[in-house]
Amino acid sequence: LANRRYFLQQAQVALSRHGAGRCVVVMIDVDHFKRVNDQQGHQAGDAALQAVASHLQASVRPQDLLARFGGDEFVALLTDVTAEHALDVVTRIPDVRHLAGAAGKLSLSVGWALHGDTLDELLAHADVALYAAKAAGRGRAVAAHQRPDESAPLTVAPHAAVPPATGPYGPAAPVPHGATSTGAAPDGPAGVLAVPAPSVQIPAARSAGGRVVGGARALRHAIEHDQLTLHYQPKITAADGSVHGVEALVRWVHPQHGLRYPDAFLPQVEALGLMPALTDRVLAMALDQLRAWEADGLPALSAAVNLSGSGVSDLVLATRVQQALADRGLPGSRLIVEVTEQRLVEDLAGAGEALGELRRHGVRVSLDNFGSGVSSLTCLRDLPIDELKPDRALVAPVVDDARSAALVQGTIGFAHAVGLPMVAQGVEDLATAEQLTRFGCDVLQGYALARPMPAGQVAHWLHERAVLA
Template sequence: MREQDEATAVAQQLGQLVAAPMAVDGQSLVLTASIGVAFFPVDAPELPQLMTCAEQSVHAAKHSGRSQHRFFNPQMNALATRRLLLETELRRAIEQDELRLYFQPKVDATDGAIVGAEALVRWQHRERGLLGPAEFVPLAEESGLILPLTRWVLERACRHLRCWRDAGLPAMPLAVNLAAPSLVDDALVTHLDALMLQFDLAPGLLMLEMTETLLMRDVQAGVAMLEKLRARGYGLSLDDFGTGYSSLGYLKRFPVDELKIDRAFVTDITNGGRDSALAAAIIALGHELGLGVVAEGVETEAQSAFLLERGCNVQQGYLFGGPMAATELELLRRRGVARGMAAEAPIRSRSLSEGSLRLAIRRRRPMS
């Protein structure tokens, strides 16, 4: 093949062949293919370099969506170089303690009391300053660094829980997000149990959050891991509930303790319509199943009041405080309530965090 039109026709034919349904154990499976194309000798004069160009094209195709094909162009070399550099820097950041944990409070909106928090990772980059998760978590997932990154976050979360206890603060659950590889990581439970021993913590102080989309990647493995974690007493939360594609039948199988209403339903919750109805339905469903319900992305008093009227007391969002350093959260906890900072928190917290796009990993929210 010498022309892109010819290569396009072949790529499309290959894609159609791969996408043909296959019967496996009585189930119909459909696969998709990402295809990268590089031309000899225009793109590279030798086979090793040509393969590298094709691999970079495949990477670009994957990021363009399912069932795509892409041709190599010189800009991909520059992108690949920058990506490799960032991956090297991220590996160093994990090893040399350049990451930071920020915390967003969860509040009982009836009285403003802080009843929990979510741990959110940041990267204090040597040259680029404080980076939000959207700038490095996707890379960590693609490069295999997500497991050491998750272990770092879990260790630091437990360390903070112990420090707060030693400082005389009452026990408070801390939520940590789990990525997909963690749910099939045989070492996860062992690592968590070791942290509980190291810091003398009760497992219930950790609320492990995962999205329904993540769980649906491998339902059987996900449920098995959740059952192990729950048997040991760890809290389990289904994050971004309602935005994935699981059915109520799957929800019955997931042994979780809490549902989090995604901010997508909260933003226009006071305008009536489907968002209001869906949020109310999720709250009612959670209560019927005996689960805790948390609303995230709460930014106005009207949103908070709507949720309170329907029985969703635990809320999280800039109305009560954005992601903040551990010292600031400790100060707020000593004051006893978060609502007193509502007027100033959006400005102060966003100045730290709005520089970037769960991320976010899927449709990630800014610096969350």
């Protein structure tokens, strides 16, 4: 097969000859390919990739351009083609059940695009569709559609029937909440499963200065190739000043733009369906760090990890969390998941079931930004919550504003009345810390006590506290 460089050169020539309106870009990714290498070895992995490549060559015409784009990803340019023919091609691609060996137990996710003025646009749109296919459960094809209004966001929609998982390398993700399994596709082969994916709007990931800092490929690369790092902000027990635990805060060490904070990339991570992968990566990094600190003789800390977006209702998450804890020999009590009430109210029933599973494994649940939504009491009544963490906007004016002070004091009393500890975030000065302590707040977190810091600085910070104590 052609390589990435050759594809980009020849695709540019083809687009100039045929026009972007008569060309379709198809991105193909081998789902869970790493499992083949891990379980059967690289020789089996190479054989599987060769079988997939042969399958793809048989799926396109001789005049089409097919290349290995990198690793377990392929790309095709269908030239001088109608949408109907493109649909016929991408419908066939995901089904690899006829392949021998490990390849026949794999599945392929496909994203394709036929709207775009340039090769870069076609590739970007196909990339978005590819990750939407993965978010919808993998092993399926999704098309990207650009609305006539160029300012409108890109949307993606399913257009191909796909095979169900048939073996250990098939799609591991369930049909997402809200999607429906419709059985045999009307126009597809017998026994083929069709699963519609929801439309997705893709916001751009931007730097603090408003510059775009990455697309789907860049974000996936960041998650899979150690461009993410965690900073840890200590939480302090108000009564005695002891370290209660830490909150793990994700950062993206972007190769061009440097350290990026979550608000610069999390919206796009969520929209692209990459949040489960990001959550798993952050969880693994945080738990590994707990083990490393313990091996260095530091106290057995707990770590809080933010659970965002669709992960709040992800029933499979509890299984993944339990496995991650077991792999490291850590009890569930060492982990806290923080969820915002804005996300919870979107699906109270689903969130309650998913969070309940986590708690059965000993993981604690913190209700973050409590008081910022419209259903705080409903969340407390219907969901398994272990602690309250009020919105920082409620905490900030507690010293200077009598009404805010009364609200915070009342919230602390309310939390204690229902048997929940209170964690105050956004404690920016010592006066606020002292006031909250007088009110009976249980745990304090904020710049007045400790800023978020890399893992290595946490050890130094803990050592200094021990010496001063």
